[in-house]
Amino acid sequence: MALINENFLKLPESYLFSDIKKKVEAFKHLHPDANIISLGIGDVTRPIAPVVIEALHAAVDEMGDSKTFRGYGPEQGYDFLQKKIIENDYIHRGVDLAPDEIFISDGAKSDIGNIGDILSMQNRVAVTDPVYPVYIDTNVMGGRAGNIAKDGQHWDNIIYIPCTSENNFIPEPPSVRPDIIYLCYPNNPTGTTLSKNELEKWVNYALENETLILFDSAYEAYIHDEGIPHSIYEVKDAKRVAIEFRSFSKTAGFTGLRCGYTVVPKELKLYDTSKKKVNINRLWNRRQTTKFNGTSYIVQRAAEATYSPVGKIQIQESIDYYMRNAGLLKDCLQKAGLQIYGGDNAPYIWVKTPNELSSWKFFDRLLYECHIVGTPGVGFGPSGEGYFRLTAFGRYEDTIESISRIQNWKL
Amino acid sequence: MALINENFLKLPESYLFSDIKKKVEAFKHLHPDANIISLGIGDVTRPIAPVVIEALHAAVDEMGDSKTFRGYGPEQGYDFLQKKIIENDYIHRGVDLAPDEIFISDGAKSDIGNIGDILSMQNRVAVTDPVYPVYIDTNVMGGRAGNIAKDGQHWDNIIYIPCTSENNFIPEPPSVRPDIIYLCYPNNPTGTTLSKNELEKWVNYALENETLILFDSAYEAYIHDEGIPHSIYEVKDAKRVAIEFRSFSKTAGFTGLRCGYTVVPKELKLYDTSKKKVNINRLWNRRQTTKFNGTSYIVQRAAEATYSPVGKIQIQESIDYYMRNAGLLKDCLQKAGLQIYGGDNAPYIWVKTPNELSSWKFFDRLLYECHIVGTPGVGFGPSGEGYFRLTAFGRYEDTIESISRIQNWKL
Numbered sequence: 001m002a003l004i005n006e007n008f009l010k011l012p013e014s015y016l017f018s019d020i021k022k023k024v025e026a027f028k029h030l031h032p033d034a035n036i037i038s039l040g041i042g043d044v045t046r047p048i049a050p051v052v053i054e055a056l057h058a059a060v061d062e063m064g065d066s067k068t069f070r071g072y073g074p075e076q077g078y079d080f081l082q083k084k085i086i087e088n089d090y091i092h093r094g095v096d097l098a099p100d101e102i103f104i105s106d107g108a109k110s111d112i113g114n115i116g117d118i119l120s121m122q123n124r125v126a127v128t129d130p131v132y133p134v135y136i137d138t139n140v141m142g143g144r145a146g147n148i149a150k151d152g153q154h155w156d157n158i159i160y161i162p163c164t165s166e167n168n169f170i171p172e173p174p175s176v177r178p179d180i181i182y183l184c185y186p187n188n189p190t191g192t193t194l195s196k197n198e199l200e201k202w203v204n205y206a207l208e209n210e211t212l213i214l215f216d217s218a219y220e221a222y223i224h225d226e227g228i229p230h231s232i233y234e235v236k237d238a239k240r241v242a243i244e245f246r247s248f249s250k251t252a253g254f255t256g257l258r259c260g261y262t263v264v265p266k267e268l269k270l271y272d273t274s275k276k277k278v279n280i281n282r283l284w285n286r287r288q289t290t291k292f293n294g295t296s297y298i299v300q301r302a303a304e305a306t307y308s309p310v311g312k313i314q315i316q317e318s319i320d321y322y323m324r325n326a327g328l329l330k331d332c333l334q335k336a337g338l339q340i341y342g343g344d345n346a347p348y349i350w351v352k353t354p355n356e357l358s359s360w361k362f363f364d365r366l367l368y369e370c371h372i373v374g375t376p377g378v379g380f381g382p383s384g385e386g387y388f389r390l391t392a393f394g395r396y397e398d399t400i401e402s403i404s405r406i407q408n409w410k411l
Numbered sequence: 412m413a414l415i416n417e418n419f420l421k422l423p424e425s426y427l428f429s430d431i432k433k434k435v436e437a438f439k440h441l442h443p444d445a446n447i448i449s450l451g452i453g454d455v456t457r458p459i460a461p462v463v464i465e466a467l468h469a470a471v472d473e474m475g476d477s478k479t480f481r482g483y484g485p486e487q488g489y490d491f492l493q494k495k496i497i498e499n500d501y502i503h504r505g506v507d508l509a510p511d512e513i514f515i516s517d518g519a520k521s522d523i524g525n526i527g528d529i530l531s532m533q534n535r536v537a538v539t540d541p542v543y544p545v546y547i548d549t550n551v552m553g554g555r556a557g558n559i560a561k562d563g564q565h566w567d568n569i570i571y572i573p574c575t576s577e578n579n580f581i582p583e584p585p586s587v588r589p590d591i592i593y594l595c596y597p598n599n600p601t602g603t604t605l606s607k608n609e610l611e612k613w614v615n616y617a618l619e620n621e622t623l624i625l626f627d628s629a630y631e632a633y634i635h636d637e638g639i640p641h642s643i644y645e646v647k648d649a650k651r652v653a654i655e656f657r658s659f660s661k662t663a664g665f666t667g668l669r670c671g672y673t674v675v676p677k678e679l680k681l682y683d684t685s686k687k688k689v690n691i692n693r694l695w696n697r698r699q700t701t702k703f704n705g706t707s708y709i710v711q712r713a714a715e716a717t718y719s720p721v722g723k724i725q726i727q728e729s730i731d732y733y734m735r736n737a738g739l740l741k742d743c744l745q746k747a748g749l750q751i752y753g754g755d756n757a758p759y760i761w762v763k764t765p766n767e768l769s770s771w772k773f774f775d776r777l778l779y780e781c782h783i784v785g786t787p788g789v790g791f792g793p794s795g796e797g798y799f800r801l802t803a804f805g806r807y808e809d810t811i812e813s814i815s816r817i818q819n820w821k822l
Contacts, residue, residue: 002590002623002681003531004689008697015700043482053475056709057468063667064464071454071666106517106669106707113702114525117552120414137701141528179413212413249704255482256474256708258517270413278415286419290548291524293660296517296707297667298467 007143012152016133016379017041020363027367037398037405039329039390040373042188042347044253046321048302049314052252055305059298073294076285077104077261081300084307085261089246095233101265101281103288104295104303108218108247108260109134114291115214115243115262116142118283119180119270123212126159126178128171130189130380130387132216135182153382162383163190165352169341170198177209183232184216186223189380189389190350191342193228199235206241212270213242218260221251221319223345239265243280250347252306252315259295259303322347325399326392332403333390336411347392350377354411362388370405418554423563427544427790428452431774438778448809448816450740450801451784453599453758455664457732459713460725463663466716470709484705487696488515488672492711495718496672500657506644512676512692514699515706515714519629519658519671520545525702526625526654526673527553529694530591530681534623537570537589539582541600541788541795543627546593564793573794574601576763580752581609588620594643595627597634600791600800601761602753604639610646617652623681624653629671632662632730634756650676654691661758663717663726670706670714733758736810737803743814744801747822758803761788765822773799781816 020040028036048056062068076082082099090097105111112134121143127135136158139145146157154160159178161171169192171183183202185194194202206213213232220230232238244263248254264284269277305311330343339352351374353362359376366372366388377387394402431451439447459467473479487493493510501508516522523545532554538546547569550556557568565571570589572582580603582594594613596605605613617624624643631641643649655674659665675695680688716722741754750763762785764773770787777783777799788798805813 001621001686003533004681004683004691004694005529005531006683008529008694009683009689011697041483045477045480045482047477047480048474050475053471056471056474060464060467060471063459063467064461066456066458069456069458069664069667071456071664072452073667107704109704110702118416118419120416122414134701141698141701210412253480253482255704256480256484258704258707270415272415272417272420275412278420280415283415283419286422287552290545290552291521293518293520293666293669296669296710298709299707 005141007141010145010148011137011140012148016375019379020373020375023363023367024373034371036371036373037394037402038373039394039402040375042250042391042393043255044250044318044393045395046253046318048253048257049306049311049318051308051311051314052302052305056298056302059301063298070297073297073300075289075292075294076100077102077295078297078300081304084304088307090231090233093231093234095231097233097263097265101263103262103264103284104300105260105262105292106258106295107249108216108245108262111260111262112214112216112245113138114287115284116144117287117291118280119212123179124157124159124176126161126174126181127381128163128183128187129160129382130163130377130384131182132184132188133380151382160381160383163187163192164383165339165341170194173205178211180212180214181206182214182216184218186219186346187342187348188219189348189375189377189384191346191348192350193223193345196227196229196234199229199232203232203235203238203241207237210271211241213238215242215244217244218247219250219346220246221315222323222347224323225345228345233263233265239267241268243268248303248306251319252303253318254303257299257302259299321396322392325394325396328399328403329390329392332406336406336409343392349390349392351388351390353386353388356386359385359388370402370409372402372405416552418552421556421558422548422551423559427786430790431784431786434774434778435784445782447782447784448805448813449784450805450813451786453661453802453804454666455661455729455804456806457664457729459664459668460717460722460729462719462721462725463713463716467709467713470712474709481708484708484711486700486703486705487511488513488706489708489711492715495715499718501642501644504642504645506642508644508674508676512674514673514675514695515711516671516673516703517669517706518660519627519656519673522671522673523625523627523656524549525698526695527555528698528702529691530623534590535568535570535587537572537585537592538792539574539594539598540571540793541574541791541798542593543595543599544791562793571792571794574598574603575794576750576752581605582613584616589622591623591625592617593625593627595629597630597757598753598759599630600759600786600788600795602757602759603761604634604756607638607640607645610640610643614643614646614649614652618648621682622652624649626653626655628655629658630661630757631657632726633734633758635734636756639756644674644676650678652679654679659714659717662730663714664729665714668710668713670710732807733803736805736807739810739814740801740803743817747817747820754803760801760803762799762801764797764799767797770796770799781813781820783813783816
């Protein structure tokens with residue numbers, strides 16, 4: 001009798017974005033003519049940069065010619081892209097990596113989910129709270145989360161590290177020692193960052209406690225201020241404790257093209273149950289060569305083009321466009337008397353709901369009174385209650401229109 | 412202390428194709444001027460069809476224009492492609508499927524590997540032998556294979572169903588009942604097929620024994636003879652027991668573009684430990700929405716173009732090209748006195764090594780005496796010993812040259 005992985009049955013039916021969708025559909029049914037603006041789901045809206053489009057056309061033509069056609073590529077990605085990543089994302093930050101420490105994939109979400117394949121089910125996992133739900137859900141599937149508590153929000157084997165305005169969104173080491181901790185900076189959903197000093201504390205914690213850090217830096221391109229690390233490897237010895245996930249999705253608008261990469265340093269060692277050290281780079285390589293056939297060649301050429309001199313300029317233009325939205329939204333929300341966080345080095349603005357409104361109550365009011373869709377903070381975890389996420393990925397015109405509605409809003 | 416998934420440590424270091432690579436490199440070192448022809452790894456060589464290239468260019472242009480740009484797509488794939496798949500691959504074979512039973516992915520290898528996520532570690536797995544190594548290796552990683560036997564070939568918790576010339580490559584139900592069985596037809600590596608009658612026996616076996624069939628039909632486009640099923644769902648009630656994996660890799664030369672799909676019928680139910688039936692379509696949907704962000708939009712448009720009237724013709728031309736190679740190779744090998752199988756409805760030719768030569772000995776002789784690289788049958792499992800795989804994916808000119816060398820070969 002073929003049996004399922006029963007951990008899947010533990011996952012609650014409803015899911016944040018589908019709940020939002022249902023609410024928006026109900027609203028549309030009542031107000032079919034309303035011009036709803038979405039500042040909710042974190043998808044980009046700007047088209048792919050011209051120089052990247054050129055690279056795609058050239059790569060497509062290569063695939064149509066028997067002299068330049070490419071079949072299966074390396075499962076780990078082409079070295080033309082691995083090398084560009086090292087040169088442009090790491091070397092000038094003092095981080096030295098080899099091409100075989102960079103694994104190209106179809107996106108950070110795949111790698112963040114699949115990394116669990118190489119990790120024991122016995123590991124105790126910690127997350128900052130609020131958090132990107134994928135970190136939790138993939139660990140539920142992998143049997144590391146335990147059971148959901150009666151509150152429907154906490155998993156009893158996950159360690160939650162609250163990040164709220166009370167601690168200035170700086171996670172503190174938990175009382176129970178985790179084997180694995182997910183850190184995402186610039187943070188989704190709060191838009192906050194960690195200074196190098198704060199990140200150093202976590203690397204040292206991980207070194208002392210033999211904790212693996214899964215570092216998600218999908219939003220590093222939005223860092224504007226000096227002194228905020230773009231990569232965890234800017235911190236000394238981080239290679240011994242951290243895997244870093246990166247994506248071209250938010251950096252270069254690749255959400256529909258699909259490309260990301262994961263750095264697994266050769267210095268990183270974890271343990272088997274006999275406490276013998278195991279090289280993780282080799283394990284991940286084996287996982288990828290067995291369960292993955294590489295990222296589309298033409299998409300890897302597109303990613304390569306983002307590192308050309310013109311590519312960098314064009315991509316920065318889109319980031320600047322989104323960050324102008326962030327600045328305008330932030331300014332407007334502050335003038336409306338709201339307490340807000342993030343938005344300086346991240347495309348996310350984290351709003352403290354006024355008058356102790358719940359996240360969902362604030363969602364309903366913003367939808368029904370301003371026709372704006374955002375994301376209730378509680379959807380990202382229990383410590384997100386009383387907060388609300390807005391994204392800067394909308395069109396400029398929509399952001400301006402949102403601002404004008406919020407200005408006239410009687411909160 | 413962060414622990415690894417120790418099942419990874421059970422996998423032997425060496426891997427079939429890396430061993431072959433090492434042997435070829437050693438040969439090249441000794442014979443730097445030899446013109447080595449590879450009929451080994453199953454990668455295509457013909458460029459992408461012109462109408463597909465056109466579709467790619469058009470989709471690339473869409474991504475460069477804010478009016479037509481697409482960000483995140485559905486994790487399950489776009490319905491324009493799901494519908495084309497149903498219309499062209501299933502309806503005319505009497506198979507009725509809904510778009511939400513088709514999951515588009517970046518390739519069959521990913522799905523065949525990832526399907527284990529939704530299945531219990533307790534399941535007993537059966538494979539036909541010889542077999543595509545990914546079926547075994549992913550189950551080793553997932554903890555379902557047990558330990559490798561002293562012979563270095565059998566995993567003690569995997570049920571091997573020998574398929575050799577003795578049983579005409581038709582798998583017979585094993586004495587121990589499996590929970591899951593992998594079937595691949597047309598078969599890699601043997602190039603053999605199952606008649607509808609034979610496939611019906613397996614569907615009935617699965618229905619009676621509550622066994623899940625994982626059906627890999629990556630090579631169905633190479634079926635030429637009438638009466639050989641292209642899809643397992645051509646067999647009555649197969650939807651209740653089977654998941655089908657398909658790929659554009661061999662059908663349309665997408666090995667470098669990356670697109671495949673998996674059919675998970677809503678009628679398919681497996682069990683939890685309390686013997687309650689569970690809908691597998693929903694489980695796979697949850698897996699994909701949590702750990703995957705969809706296949707590249709432009710690649711999905713390319714896949715769609717393979718179903719256009721011109722696309723079908725152009726793709727058939729490449730299949731005919733490869734099958735001409737297969738026919739020529741087969742004829743030549745038979746004339747050389749070799750016993751061969753496959754090659755009629757599959758791009759693979761399965762050679763019985765003469766004079767009881769071992770697979771690797773035959774490999775060495777073919778390499779050193781004909782400068783041709785193939786794949787030793789034993790690399791696909793213990794029942795592959797004494798066999799050898801050649802593929803028809805080479806260039807026509809190389810196939811002709813190979814034939815001329817084999818004709819002059821003193822075996």
